[in-house]
Amino acid sequence: MDQSSPRNTSVTVADVAHKAGVSKATAARALGGYGTVSDRVREAVTAAARELDYRPNELARSMTTGRSGTIGVVVGDIENPFFSLAVRGITDVARQAGFTVILINSGEDFVAERAAIGTLLAKRVDGLIVSPAKENDVEHLHEAVRSGLPLALLDRGSDTLDVDTVIADDRHAAENITRRLIALGHSRIAYLTACDTPDHRFRTAKDIGTGSVRRRIEGFLGVCREAGMIGTEDWVHVGAITPEHTQRIVTEMLQSAQPPTAIIASDSIIGLEVFKVHRRLGLSIPDDLSLVSFHDADWTSVTTPPVTVVRQPVYDLGATAAKLLVERLNGEAQTPRKVVLKNEIVERASTREARF
Amino acid sequence: MDQSSPRNTSVTVADVAHKAGVSKATAARALGGYGTVSDRVREAVTAAARELDYRPNELARSMTTGRSGTIGVVVGDIENPFFSLAVRGITDVARQAGFTVILINSGEDFVAERAAIGTLLAKRVDGLIVSPAKENDVEHLHEAVRSGLPLALLDRGSDTLDVDTVIADDRHAAENITRRLIALGHSRIAYLTACDTPDHRFRTAKDIGTGSVRRRIEGFLGVCREAGMIGTEDWVHVGAITPEHTQRIVTEMLQSAQPPTAIIASDSIIGLEVFKVHRRLGLSIPDDLSLVSFHDADWTSVTTPPVTVVRQPVYDLGATAAKLLVERLNGEAQTPRKVVLKNEIVERASTREARF
DNA sequence: AACGTCAAAGAGACCGGTCTCATCTCGACT
DNA sequence: AGTCGAGATGAGACCGGTCTCTTTGACGTT
Numbered sequence: 001m002d003q004s005s006p007r008n009t010s011v012t013v014a015d016v017a018h019k020a021g022v023s024k025a026t027a028a029r030a031l032g033g034y035g036t037v038s039d040r041v042r043e044a045v046t047a048a049a050r051e052l053d054y055r056p057n058e059l060a061r062s063m064t065t066g067r068s069g070t071i072g073v074v075v076g077d078i079e080n081p082f083f084s085l086a087v088r089g090i091t092d093v094a095r096q097a098g099f100t101v102i103l104i105n106s107g108e109d110f111v112a113e114r115a116a117i118g119t120l121l122a123k124r125v126d127g128l129i130v131s132p133a134k135e136n137d138v139e140h141l142h143e144a145v146r147s148g149l150p151l152a153l154l155d156r157g158s159d160t161l162d163v164d165t166v167i168a169d170d171r172h173a174a175e176n177i178t179r180r181l182i183a184l185g186h187s188r189i190a191y192l193t194a195c196d197t198p199d200h201r202f203r204t205a206k207d208i209g210t211g212s213v214r215r216r217i218e219g220f221l222g223v224c225r226e227a228g229m230i231g232t233e234d235w236v237h238v239g240a241i242t243p244e245h246t247q248r249i250v251t252e253m254l255q256s257a258q259p260p261t262a263i264i265a266s267d268s269i270i271g272l273e274v275f276k277v278h279r280r281l282g283l284s285i286p287d288d289l290s291l292v293s294f295h296d297a298d299w300t301s302v303t304t305p306p307v308t309v310v311r312q313p314v315y316d317l318g319a320t321a322a323k324l325l326v327e328r329l330n331g332e333a334q335t336p337r338k339v340v341l342k343n344e345i346v347e348r349a350s351t352r353e354a355r356f
Numbered sequence: 357m358d359q360s361s362p363r364n365t366s367v368t369v370a371d372v373a374h375k376a377g378v379s380k381a382t383a384a385r386a387l388g389g390y391g392t393v394s395d396r397v398r399e400a401v402t403a404a405a406r407e408l409d410y411r412p413n414e415l416a417r418s419m420t421t422g423r424s425g426t427i428g429v430v431v432g433d434i435e436n437p438f439f440s441l442a443v444r445g446i447t448d449v450a451r452q453a454g455f456t457v458i459l460i461n462s463g464e465d466f467v468a469e470r471a472a473i474g475t476l477l478a479k480r481v482d483g484l485i486v487s488p489a490k491e492n493d494v495e496h497l498h499e500a501v502r503s504g505l506p507l508a509l510l511d512r513g514s515d516t517l518d519v520d521t522v523i524a525d526d527r528h529a530a531e532n533i534t535r536r537l538i539a540l541g542h543s544r545i546a547y548l549t550a551c552d553t554p555d556h557r558f559r560t561a562k563d564i565g566t567g568s569v570r571r572r573i574e575g576f577l578g579v580c581r582e583a584g585m586i587g588t589e590d591w592v593h594v595g596a597i598t599p600e601h602t603q604r605i606v607t608e609m610l611q612s613a614q615p616p617t618a619i620i621a622s623d624s625i626i627g628l629e630v631f632k633v634h635r636r637l638g639l640s641i642p643d644d645l646s647l648v649s650f651h652d653a654d655w656t657s658v659t660t661p662p663v664t665v666v667r668q669p670v671y672d673l674g675a676t677a678a679k680l681l682v683e684r685l686n687g688e689a690q691t692p693r694k695v696v697l698k699n700e701i702v703e704r705a706s707t708r709e710a711r712f
Numbered sequence: 713a714a715c716g717t718c719a720a721a722g723a724g725a726c727c728g729g730t731c732t733c734a735t736c737t738c739g740a741c742t
Numbered sequence: 743a744g745t746c747g748a749g750a751t752g753a754g755a756c757c758g759g760t761c762t763c764t765t766t767g768a769c770g771t772t
Binding site: 010012013014024025028029032034035056057058059060061062063064065 | 757758759760761
């Protein structure tokens, strides 16, 4: 069955049609399963196709149909367990619906994200799932929407973008977790995020471009204010963009005159570094320091002590975003939907009464 | 700048040409940067393009050039930290070289993998990076190669496929780690892998389809044999395909009359479950049980005790595969290259002398 | 027998780019 | 001045599908 090995130039409908002794149009009908074709001809064509090992050229098909069968996905960093799990959710749903996924990492960089959108637009993806790095700078997304491209936002919304959005109730989770820490007597609670500001200092939540994180910080600050705490803004640390940055920030923080008694890590990568640093400094969790991390990463349950986390429905976040998008692509959706999935707080042994 | 908002039908070169008052061919030349165009015309065309917000249709371009600018990547499971890191390596290199990545999970299922290759072939990807589930069943890959599609193999090779291949020296790592365990006095060493056999029992390494794992097991068995151990085959356990499976297997193993004194986990997901089970059973690592895991996942360094691992150059595995593929796509490569990257054994506190 | 209907098949335009080939213009060289 | 060559542009084929429009012919009806 390898006689035709040297064939490198691809087989087209015209070839199949010729071999089957019918016109190109008829062969296309038989192969494409549209129009009317007699059984006899259909068999002849499929036989010819099989013999020639014909494979339809999706590109050419996309050309005329205007549908490429692909979804563009732009996430911060596929290496981050949060995103890899979300992408798993997306790809599972997409494949089920007959779509393939083009994946691009933005590195949480606005410029890279814009370029990614441009690339995907040029590739004529049927739809877009984006986790925008900055909720304010979404002009490139507006543009995509304007050109008629269905868009779904993942984990981060945007007030100015009226499109399908799937987020978790991060504000609520942050409020809850902060309340618990305060109830445990903590008054020096630090919040640590990878999001950065131009001068690497935090002043107001408005400066935080990443929506999910902004909402968490707002929740955190709100509860602190409610509890009568002041100057909480100074306990928010930004710019933990690499493990090295995080280690430096955490080390300084813990060695200062007024070290925090509790730390909330905005993602599991940061949480992991906090855990490593506390060890290196010879501190004890939860005796000297309480730790809460966003994202129930695998490591959080096997440390000593295991870490209290906000368990986000990450897989569902991705799967739901894909589901909304696919429905829209199939014309089943009308007005944009905003889905908010529930977080769950998993209280483990890394949180305890503040001692002081 | 939004006057042209209602434009949903896309702008083509013909539109730009018309607006600039030149022929389609000339406009295409100016926009595509090929052929010769006078400065005056070039400016007129680019101005018209900007004004109409022209975006080239990559699909149409691919149609004639025969290059789609995409690389198809098929991995077992993007949720697995091993693959997400490798994919990060791939996407970084691919983007650098101007390629985008279509990602498909095979779930380590041969049928799904074959379907994935078919899809990618239809989408006319320029090249393929695959981590084949089974090194024997590669007919679908042969077919891809036969049709002239450049292919690079990731983490798993195949003797019958003479293509660019990037693997780590897993056999060597397995030999080393086994030797160390034996030197520590272990004689009941279990090896645990997700790869499965039809009857879920292990007999010979030949039954293991996943090349990297087969080489590890061969290394493991070889060293055991060298050391005069017999019946080692019975200590190899297959089918740890989900956390639940793994927990069941490990629990049974540890509660049997002859429990292992050391376990080698074939990947970090399995290693994690072993760690969880030993805890649940109230055992102590390394007092009751030594543990070694393949893949230096983030959690392995923060457990108590931290886990001895085989640190695989995962990012480089992906990056190198992409590099080889890109070079081939650029016509710089001649004969297929087989790259073997070095593993490193990171000895931590989870391994100790067998007691008794 | 004449006509209408409808399934089946063919011819060819089209999608939006690239690219070959022909034409035209203009400066340089003999 | 006439010829040559290179640069600039236009016309149109082409990639491999889809899809519309037209033609053909078998069958049923009155």
